[in-house]
Amino acid sequence: xxxxxxxxxxxxxxxxxxxxxxxxxxxxxxxxxxxxxxxxxxxxxxxxxxxxxxxxxxxxxxxxxxxxxxxxxxxxxxxxxxxxxxxxxxxxxxxxxxxxxxxxxxxxxxxxxxxxxxxxxxxxxxxxxxxxxxxxxxxxxxxxxxxxxxxxxxxxxxxxxxxxxxxxxxxxxxxxxxxxxxxxxxxxxxxxxxxxxxxxxxxxxxxxxxxxxxxxxxxxxxxxxxxxxxxxxxxxxxxxxxxxxxxxxxxxxxxxxxxxxxxxxxxxxxxxxxxxxxxxxxxxxxxxxxxxxxxxxxxxxxxxxxxxxxxxxxxxxxxxxxxx
Numbered sequence: 001x002x003x004x005x006x007x008x009x010x011x012x013x014x015x016x017x018x019x020x021x022x023x024x025x026x027x028x029x030x031x032x033x034x035x036x037x038x039x040x041x042x043x044x045x046x047x048x049x050x051x052x053x054x055x056x057x058x059x060x061x062x063x064x065x066x067x068x069x070x071x072x073x074x075x076x077x078x079x080x081x082x083x084x085x086x087x088x089x090x091x092x093x094x095x096x097x098x099x100x101x102x103x104x105x106x107x108x109x110x111x112x113x114x115x116x117x118x119x120x121x122x123x124x125x126x127x128x129x130x131x132x133x134x135x136x137x138x139x140x141x142x143x144x145x146x147x148x149x150x151x152x153x154x155x156x157x158x159x160x161x162x163x164x165x166x167x168x169x170x171x172x173x174x175x176x177x178x179x180x181x182x183x184x185x186x187x188x189x190x191x192x193x194x195x196x197x198x199x200x201x202x203x204x205x206x207x208x209x210x211x212x213x214x215x216x217x218x219x220x221x222x223x224x225x226x227x228x229x230x231x232x233x234x235x236x237x238x239x240x241x242x243x244x245x246x247x248x249x250x251x252x253x254x255x256x257x258x259x260x261x262x263x264x265x266x267x268x269x270x271x272x273x274x275x276x277x278x279x280x281x282x283x284x285x286x287x288x289x290x291x292x293x294x295x296x297x298x299x300x301x302x303x304x305x306x307x308x309x310x311x312x313x314x315x316x317x318x319x320x321x322x323x324x
Contacts, residue, residue, distance in 0.1 A: 078221050
């Protein structure tokens with residue numbers, strides 16, 4: 001990797017500073033390097049698929065392996081074709097180079113820490129949560145009605161078509177029976193954008209000025225209704241009690257920011273109709289993720305009364321629609 005980096009960046013003095021983290025299931029690493037010629041640090045996300053894939057929850061299937069490989073191809077496509085369209089309102093690390101030797105693929109990226117995005121958090125304050133919501137709103141506005149060429153035709157890492165193994169392990173019940181209908185309604189939403197697909201706190205880097213953030217990890221970016229990202233993010237940021245208490249103001253804040261973003265990017269669409277549809281899809285977005293968790297990790301800490309409530313709302317909504 002070091003030799004390739006020296007060639008691509010025309011800097012013989014590049015040095016590796018540290019391994020930031022290993023990729024999920026041992027598929028490579030994220031490392032920090034320093035380039036004297038560029039006078040800055042850079043990040044290299046190197047994908048090196050293991051000969052014997054492992055998984056912390058024992059999902060070592062061929063489906064899982066192929067999905068991971070494709071996800072890294074998708075991320076590379078995002079940075080090469082879409083990343084430059086993200087401005088400071090939906091900041092992502094800039095792409096310096098993409099290296100593919102036929103076996104391993106590496107993304108050479110701007111080091112967010114080096115430019116001030118130094119804070120990561122596992123528990124977000126309300127202010128931090130709103131920054132993440134605002135980022136999503138502007139990202140959704142920026143890529144509203146965008147064709148997902150080279151990306152997932154259906155975004156989010158949990159979408160049903162790629163999670164049949166998990167669906168098979170779900171307990172029998174209304175949610176399992178309604179999974180395909182829930183997924184179908186979401187996938188056929190009239191108003192679609194690009195969704196991040198894994199908008200958890202760990203994928204947001206907060207600036208030291210406490211006024212902005214950037215997002216990383218675009219392995220599951222693709223077409224979808226923006227409300228899917230929002231529901232997933234809220235489940236990462238807030239407790240069961242907080243979700244019940246803050247649901248309305250947080251949804252209102254998201255749509256207010258989305259409206260500003262649509263205006264900023266001169267997206268001339270019927271915003272009222274968009275908001276009406278996505279609000280209706282909110283409970284379905286929760287139910288869709290709950291379906292995944294029931295098969296993948298039925299004891300997961302994110303499963304709570306609020307998630308149960310939203311799943312019930314979604315299933316009741318579908319029953320009403322079928323009865324019309």
